[in-house]
Amino acid sequence: MKLKRSLFLFCAITLIGVLAFTSRDEDPVEKLVTALQKWTDTNPQEKIYLHTDKPYYIVGDTIWFKTYVTIGSKNQLSALSGAVYVDLINEGDSVAQSLKLPLTAGMAKGNIVLSDTVLPEGNYRLRAYTQWMRNAGSDYFYDRTFSIGNSVANAVFAKIDYIYTQDGTSTKVKALLKYTNQKGEPYVDKPIRYELRKSYKLLATGGGNTNELGEISVNIPDSKPGDVLNSYLLTKIAIAKDANIVKSFPIKTASLKTDVQFFPEGGSLVNGVRSRIGFKATGTNGLGVPVKGVVIDSEDKEVAELESKHLGMGYFQLTPEQGKTYQAKITYTDGSVNILKLPDAVNDGYVLSVYNNPETDTILVRVNANGSTLKKEGQAVSLVAQCGGTVQYAASIVINKAATSIPISAKDFPSGILQISLFSEEGSPLNERVVFLQRNDLMDLKINSSKKEYGVREKVEMEIDAKDASGKPLVGDFSVSVINETIVPSDETTESTIISQLLLSSDIRGYIEKPNYYFYKPTDETKANLDILMLTQGYRRFVWKDLISGKQVPPIYRAEKLVTDITGKLATLGNKPVAGGKVTLMNNKLGLILDTVSDNNGLFKFSNLLITEGIDFMLQGRTLKNGKRLELQLDKVTQHEPTSNVNIGDINTNIPAVLKASIENNIEQDMDLQKHGKTGRVQQLREVQVSASKKWGFGNHINENQADEVFKPDSRRPCATLKECLEEMDKTRVSFTLNKGGLWQLKGNYVTLIDDVLIEPEDYQELLLSDVSDIRKIYFSYQSRVMSARLLASYMARFDPKDPPSVMAIYTKSGNFRKKYDPSVVYYTPKGFSAVKEFYAPKYDNPAASNPLTDLRSTIYWNPATVTDQEGKVKLTYFNSDNKGTYRVTVEGINADGLLGRQVYRYTVN
Incomplete structure (x- = not known):
């Protein structure tokens, strides 16, 4: 790779006698740059962003989304992959729905229908990845947590709170569940049964009755913090005879106490050198919490003060002294105090400090050393700054004084995370610091409408104008969402955007609270807080020592193409x-x-x-x-197994309250539909037992939560045969016995359905003793006459309707159960490209043909394929709904050069 000679010249002039350059063949910098270039060439990094029409949804809604897949440091649309996978994952970390979409020029459009025959109210995740991205691991997938509420099918509203008590040195956690009806009236003295689950594991069971406030408390069992992370409570409340309502509660406990971590700038504290120390305080709910305190040395002397500045994060300065240790005395908002040990300082080393000055387009890097380090005269170190695998600056530096300053011109650097690393003369990594550059290299997007105030059902004409920073028109590809913000209120700072995802979240370690806070209205304060974030959460794309060692792990997964x-x-x-x-x-x-x-x-x-x-x-x-x-x-291309939710802070523990406006709007809409003799937007089945009038499709005779037990293959819990899998289910009642004919059959009064066909034991032995590769799901009905009757469907004439047998209903992926095994024949259902619907928006051009139904849509308009012309412009037209309020237009997109754009526009409907 050819290094940027202009940057070297700049630094040589600025620091004559400080920077020492050797020949390219011997220069350790060149070796580092070559190693990084080799990694970048063989491991091109794809990133994904999903623009959805709304921040959250109601059961019966459709999630409309557009997928953007970029590659490399310039965020250009990827031509590497031809397919993208989008998974809807529930609170139990199981995939509820999965799509495979064709990528054209790095983009795809899609939709997911949120039918309540499949999905209850709860917290869900949208996860997206390509097969190529699996080589880097699931940490780099797009993964967003959001809420799905329920309206007309919701007889019970429920919420969860947490009570923490101290018992000696341990913390006890109690979950307080509260159940009310739609009017807010409590369900008093109602029986509750609960299961505490983590994915496929059953952690605890119990029950009781609600009190006069509709509450019941559940003790979370003593365990390590990680054991209850990503677990959930599955409860059944009996509000009436034969009316058991299932409610799921996420256990939003990131830890059993507030966690405070310390991050010395550059990596290490060095005795005798003043350092910035970043810190981050995370509460039990996964969110940042304000703290303050003092730092005391081993002689009980106060040497520094600290106070969080933003979302539990902050920094303080300290000059450690040899022979001393340091502790931070932290005071929490409830007045409690905790004493935490700071990282130990070393006697020999460097402190790497970085100061980003956007006004002068300069990054000042300062390498500080103590006397012990300076005794080693003429030490040469290497400094490398890279963004997305592309080296922006590299130089060799001789350290011969306590503070060596290196100003770096960042004029031509792109927006995003810049990783600055310091190496020894032998090429070993010593220090590292990341900074975020917010440059003027995003799209200049403007949205204009003919007026700012409209009437209901009035036609809106809107123009989008895209230019670069210099005012040059841009041809770009955009997605446009228009929602009624009065019905779907949200905090814009918490949203994931095309800018926050592709430039920040996809490259940094850990959960980021309020990612759009740093971008939607950038100020000096937001930029300063973003730098504090960089102090506490490091770059995660690669580890330098792995690159330097030359280890090249061949990719396991090939990039898929359209064919x-x-x-x-x-x-x-x-x-x-x-x-x-x-x-x-x-x-x-x-x-x-x-x-x-x-x-x-x-x-x-x-x-x-x-x-x-x-x-x-x-x-x-x-x-x-x-x-x-x-x-x-x-050879079968598998989908990625479900992963645990890392975004604990985004879990909503009181969905009915947060989604109140949307739920009330949906109730009003369904009441209007019923008034005109219509059903709801989807055929919603209530949570209580209500018979469906239409015929159920294959494998959907009952809802999953109506089965007494459900089995789905899980790659995280492998088993040799289907029989072994079923017998190892937690708390299962399933067991097999050999009958007189030497055949395995279920103990008890059972019948078996395979793909809706009644099968005798002699005909399913081969399936029972084979692996689960062809199994989609298995439902068990033990006690409910209604559920057994639904599963048996047309076979019920063979049984006593007052006492139907228990049922094991097996559904295979092929849907075509074969009685005889032939190894020379394979039935294969590959994951094909999913069908995509087009968004429908009504037109009210002709008043005479006006629809008598009230139009209460929350998503007014969705267009995932909006392309600006050579002048950078495109015009859109659509009609408002019958809902008044503030309408929010969100436009996001990208052009061929990788310039990102996002703009939000609002107007009023009276």
């Missing part, structure tokens, strides 16, 4: 390759038959297949002489 290859191997039953074997791929519905031949290693491939959702295949293998005593081994 798919189906590959595999033909082998004998003894697992030896079958060369020249014939492989046939078939889809009867499409009339598709393709043939290929295996190579000398038994490998085969079907190339360039465009696969959509619901397409399945049968693959058949035969030997050269048409024999079928062989095994067809298929």
Whole structure:
């Protein structure tokens, strides 16, 4: 890589006699730059952002979103991946819905319907990734927590609070649950049963009755803080006979006490050198909490004061002395005091301090050393500053005085995180500091409408104007959302935006509270607080010592393209390759038959297949002489397993209160629909037992929360056979016994359904003793006559309706259970591209044909494919709804050069 000679020249002139450069062949800086360049070339980093139409939703809504996938330090739209996965993950860290979308020029549009036959009220996550991103790990996925409330199907409103008490040195946690109806009246003396769960694990069970306030308390069992993190309470409240309402509560406990951490600037404290020490105080709910205190040395002398400045974060200065240790005496808002030890100082080393001056486009780097370090005369160190894997500055420096200052011109640096690292002469990393650069290199977006005040159902004409910082028009691709902010109020600082996600969150460690605070109205104060954030949360993309060592881990996952290859191997039953074997791929519905031949290693491939959702295949293998005593081994592209929620601070513990305006609006809308003889926006089934009038689809005879027990395969809990998986479920009643015929069958009065077909034990032995790769889900009904009757559907005539049997309902992924196993035949349902709906917005051009129904939409307009012309402009038209209030227009997008843009515009509807 060619280094930026202008930067070297600048520093050489500024610091004559300080900077010493050697030949490129011997220069340790060049070795560092080469190592970074090699990593960047072989590990191009993709990032993802999802622009959604709203910050939260109600059951029955549709999530409309656009996916932006960028690559490299310039945030250009990625051409590497042709497919993106978007998962909707529930509070139990299970994937509730999953989409695979085609990426065109790094962008995709999609939608998720939030039907209450699948989704109850609760906290959910949108997670997005490409197969290529899996090589770097799930820490780099897009992962956002949001709330889904319920309106017409909600007979019970519930909230959770926490009570913390001190018992000696340990903290006791009690969850206080409160249940009310829609009017806020408490459910008094109602039986409650609860389960404390963490993903697939059952941690505790219990029950009781609500008091006169509709409350019941649950003791969270003593455990390490990490044990209850990401757990949830699943409760059933019996509000009437045969009316059990299921409610789920997240256990929002990041720790059992306020956690305070200290971060010396640059990495280490050095005796005799004054240092800035950042600190961060995180409460039990995962959010920053204000603290203050003093620092005392080992002689009980007060040497510094500290007080948080922003979201529990702040910094103080300290000059440690050799032979002394230091403690911080922290005072919390409740008056309690805690004493915490500061990191120990070292006798020999450097302190790396960085001062970002946006007004002069200069970054001042200061390398401080103590007397012990300076005794080693003529020490040469290397300084490297990089952004997104691209080196912005690199130099060798000779340290021969206590403070060496290096001013770096940041005029040509891009916006984003700049990682500044100091290395020894041998190339070992010594210190590191990250700073955030907010440059004038974002889009200048303007939104204009013909007026600022409109009437209901009035046509709105709007123009978007996109320019760069110099005023040059830009051709860009944008997504546009218009919502009624009166119905969907939110705190704009807490939102994830295209700027906060791609420039900040995707590159920094840990949870970031209020990420848009630093960008939506930047001031000197927000910039100073952003620098404090940089002090406390470091860069996470790579570790320098791994790069320097030259370790190159080959990628496990290949980047997917728009078209798919189906590959595999033909082998004998003894697992030896079958060369020249014939492989046939078939889809009867499409009339598709393709043939290929295996190579000398038994490998085969079907190339360039465009696969959509619901397409399945049968693959058949035969030997050269048409024999079928062989095994067809298929390479399957798996989806990423569910991950735990790291955004504990974003979990909403009182959804009905926070989403009150949206819930009330939806209730009003459904009442209007009923007044006109219509059903709701979706056929919503109430939480109490109400029979559905329409026929249920395959695998959906009951809601998941209506089953007594549910099994779904989980890669985090592997088991050898389906039988083993079922018997190892927590607190399960499922067990098998050998009957007189030597067949495994369920103990008790059970019948088995497989893909809605009644199957006898002799016909499902092969499935029971095989792995769970073809299992989608299994429902168990033990006691409820209604649930058993629903599962059995047309078979109920065979049983006593007053006493139907218990049911095990197995649903396979293929939906086509086979009685006999043939290893030469494989049924394969790959994850195909999901169908995407178009957003519908009514038109009110013709008053005579006006819709009599009240239009109470909260999302007024959604357009994920808005493209500006050569003049940087595009015009949009749509109609307001019947709701008055403040309407918020949000435009986000990107151009071919990777310039990001976001703008929010508001107008009033009277």
